[in-house]
Amino acid sequence: MTGIALSFPYGRYHATPWARHVNEGVPEWPPSPWRLLRALVATWKRKLDDRLTQPQVEALLRELTAPPLFALPPASTGHTRHYMPWDKGWRDQPDKARTLVFDGFAVLPHGASVTVLWPEVELQASKRDGLALLLAHLNFFGRAEAWCSARLLADAEAKRRLAASTATPSVTDP
DSSP: OEEEEEEOTTSEEOOOOTTSOGGGOOOOSSOOHHHHHHHHHHHIIIIITTTSOHHHHHHHHHHTTSOOEEEOOOOEEEEEEEEEEOOSSOTTOGGGSEEEEEEEEEEOOTTOEEEEEETTOOOOHHHHHHHHHHHHHOOBOSSTTOBOEEEEOOHHHHHHHHHHSOOEEOOOOO
16 A cells, blocks of 8 residues: 655645646645646756656656555635736726735644555555655645645555545546
């Protein structure tokens, strides 16, 4: 079994669902499996391309393409509304030089974590090490304001979390 724990120190997960506009204020919940794989690739390219090779990362990602299960903490949604500068040459009309932005997010309890589980995936030691390294360097998940801490779970902890949860299958985007 392979498991990952994602925690959000500020208790917010900011991400926009596939086929939705960011300014609709609708957060993605639960996180999309493709978003996690994309975040791992981005982390590798930004921070670890000198420590992990492309064949290593590709082999790891192939193992994680099976849809995972999510063990989710209770969550609610929220949003903020604020104005952002939008200078389009309207200096003579300052009220048109800004735009209203909706920032939607999922709110998690303090200390809660999202558990991502692949019950059928047993990674070799080298792939587990590579995944642990990628997760240790993953500092946001979703949009840039969704700061996170990610870690690879030991097999026993992953099995315990699976047994203790009502894990839900991942939802694949259209």
